[in-house]
Every structure is written in C-alpha cells, then in structure tokens.
Amino acid sequence: MNRSRAAGRSTLASMVLLASVLLPQTAAAASAFSIERVAEGVYLHRGQQQDATAANGGDIANIGYIVGDRCVAVIDSGGTLAIGTALRDAIRRETAKPICYLIHTHVHPDHSFGDPAFADPATMFVAHAEYPAALAARRDGFLANLRYTLGAAADGSGSTVPTLLVQDRETVDLGNRCLSLQAWPTAHTNNDLTVFDERTKTLWTGDLLFVDRIPVVDGRATGWLKVMAALRALKPAHLVPGHGPVQHNVDAAFGPQQQYLDQLINSVGAALKAGTTLAQTVDTLGREPPQKAWLLFDDYHRRNLTAVYTELEWED
Numbered sequence: 001m002n003r004s005r006a007a008g009r010s011t012l013a014s015m016v017l018l019a020s021v022l023l024p025q026t027a028a029a030a031s032a033f034s035i036e037r038v039a040e041g042v043y044l045h046r047g048q049q050q051d052a053t054a055a056n057g058g059d060i061a062n063i064g065y066i067v068g069d070r071c072v073a074v075i076d077s078g079g080t081l082a083i084g085t086a087l088r089d090a091i092r093r094e095t096a097k098p099i100c101y102l103i104h105t106h107v108h109p110d111h112s113f114g115d116p117a118f119a120d121p122a123t124m125f126v127a128h129a130e131y132p133a134a135l136a137a138r139r140d141g142f143l144a145n146l147r148y149t150l151g152a153a154a155d156g157s158g159s160t161v162p163t164l165l166v167q168d169r170e171t172v173d174l175g176n177r178c179l180s181l182q183a184w185p186t187a188h189t190n191n192d193l194t195v196f197d198e199r200t201k202t203l204w205t206g207d208l209l210f211v212d213r214i215p216v217v218d219g220r221a222t223g224w225l226k227v228m229a230a231l232r233a234l235k236p237a238h239l240v241p242g243h244g245p246v247q248h249n250v251d252a253a254f255g256p257q258q259q260y261l262d263q264l265i266n267s268v269g270a271a272l273k274a275g276t277t278l279a280q281t282v283d284t285l286g287r288e289p290p291q292k293a294w295l296l297f298d299d300y301h302r303r304n305l306t307a308v309y310t311e312l313e314w315e316d
C-alpha cells in the first residue's frame with residue numbers, strides 16, 4: 001500500500017513536472033503560430049521569408065484555410081508535420097466544422113510536407129493533375145533534403161498522394177461558399193493550382209506570386225508570364241501569395257515579379273542570340289545588380305538564369 005501510495009505520489013509528481021515542462025512550450029508554440037484574417041472566413045499563416053533552417057523549423061510558406069457553412073478547406077499544409085499540426089490546431093480553435101478539403105497549390109515541400117496532420121477519411125486531398133507524377137519523381141529527394149536540414153524535426157513529414165485531381169477547372173462548395181480551382185499550364189512549376197474564393201474575391205496564388213522574396217523558376221518563365229496575365233484578369237480584391245504579405249492591388253502585387261521575369265527572359269534571350277554559353281551567361285548576368293532588393297536574391301538568381309537559359313535554348 002505504502003509502495004502504491006508512493007508510486008501514486010511519484011506519478012503525480014511526474015505529471016506535474018511534465019505539465020510544467022510542456023505547458024509553457026505548448027502555449028508558446030500556439031502563440032508563435034500566428035494566424036491573420038485576410039477577409040471574412042479566410043485565414044492565413046504567414047511563413048518566414050527565409051529558406052528552411054533548423055531555426056525556423058521549415059515554417060517558410062504561406063498556408064491557411066477558408067471556412068464555409070458546412071466545412072473547411074485548408075490551402076497547403078506547411079513544410080513539416082509540426083507545422084501542419086499547428087495549422088490544424090488553429091482551425092480547431094476557430095471552428096468544429098470538418099475539414100473537407102486539403103487543396104495543394106503545387107508540389108514543393110515547404111507547402112505540402114505537413115499533409116500527415118490532415119490524414120482523415122473525411123478530408124479529400126486536391127491537386128493539379130500533374131501533381132502525382134511530380135511528387136513521385138521528387139518526393140525522396142525532397143524528404144532527404146528536409147532530413148538534412150531539420151534532422152529529427154522532419155520525422156513524420158511528407159506529402160500525401162491527392163485523391164481529387166484538377167485537369168482544368170473545378171468548383172468545390174464548402175456550404176454557401178464556392179471555391180474555383182484552376183490548374184494552370186507550366187509556370188512556377190508544372191503543377192500550379194490557384195484557389196479563388198468567390199465570396200470575398202480572395203485569390204490564393206500559391207507560388208505563382210512571390211512578394212519581396214525572389215521568384216523561383218522551377219517550370220517555365222515564359223509560361224509564368226502568360227499565367228500572370230490570366231490571374232490579373234480575375235481582378236481579385238485580395239491576393240494571398242505563396243511567400244510574402246497579402247496584397248490588395250493587382251498591379252502592385254504582380255509588377256515587381258513581372259519585371260524580374262521579363263528582364264530574365266530578355267537578358268538570357270540576348271545572350272543566347274549572341275552565342276554565349278550557359279556558364280558565361282550565368283557568370284556575366286549573375287554579377288549584374290538586381291533592379292529590386294529581393295530577399296534571397298543571391299541564393300536563387302543564378303539558378304533562375306540557368307533555368308531560363310535551358311528553357312529558351314529549345315525555343316525558336
């Protein structure tokens with residue numbers, strides 16, 4: 001009995017100790033995971049404007065959710081299981097409605113590796129028709145990269161194969177709230193999908209729009225310019241970019257990115273016409289100062305030059 005009482009006291013003491021250790025961290029994690037309201041029923045968690053590091057825990061992409069009368073749609077799940085879980089917990093603090101859709105804007109891991117947090121038979125995973133093939137080709141590499149960067153913090157993270165594929169357009173209804181999904185030809189990637197909330201005219205662009213952070217070409221820069229023109233024509237009242245702050249003016253939102261991609265295409269095109277090699281082109285143009293002080297410019301500009309050179313090399 002004594003032993004049992006002692007064991008009980010010891011268990012209680014352990015629980016108190018555990019709670020005192022865990023609670024402040026949990027509270028800190030909850031408060032650190034910021035959610036901002038974009039429009040009525042539209043909520044955003046803004047990732048940091050950095051590459052993934054152990055310090056930021058891979059929390060670098062914009063993710064969020066939209067609440068309808070019947071259910072909730074999540075847009076992108078974040079870079080890790082922990083981030084997806086934090087988003088799910090934030091939704092649960094807001095509403096008890098079921099999460100009926102998890103919509104992926106594209107295959108990049110900073111937007112999709114939180115998927116396991118939303119594993120539920122009631123949740124349909126939605127993506128561009130090209131998403132499954134892109135995921136199959138790159139998933140292992142993405143995962144190895146995340147493990148290298150985050151170590152054990154990457155455990156349990158990864159993308160889930162979508163169950164509803166969008167070839168062109170699709171509408172999903174959250175209950176008195178229709179979202180228009182559009183699958184685009186190759187631009188930032190070959191599997192970009194946008195979400196347009198008809199009620200508030202809010203456009204979730206995924207990485208078809210970078211604000212302040214340098215755009216990354218993982219698809220076709222020339223295709224991206226065409227898609228941007230189509231996105232402008234939607235005349236959204238609010239734009240949620242894949243990276244950076246929410247925008248309310250279409251020209252101000254897309255202008256810098258358009259200028260950057262135009263310049264990239266023109267300068268690389270001229271180098272190709274002059275017979276300059278890839279290495280010379282990247283070396284020469286890579287030294288030119290940017291027109292705008294993009295975040296992460298030194299990390300991605302030369303890579304973009306290489307991508308656009310390869311893209312234009314095969315065109316007339």
Ligand SMILES: [Zn+2]
Pocket residue numbers: 106108188207242
């Ligand atoms: Zn991306």
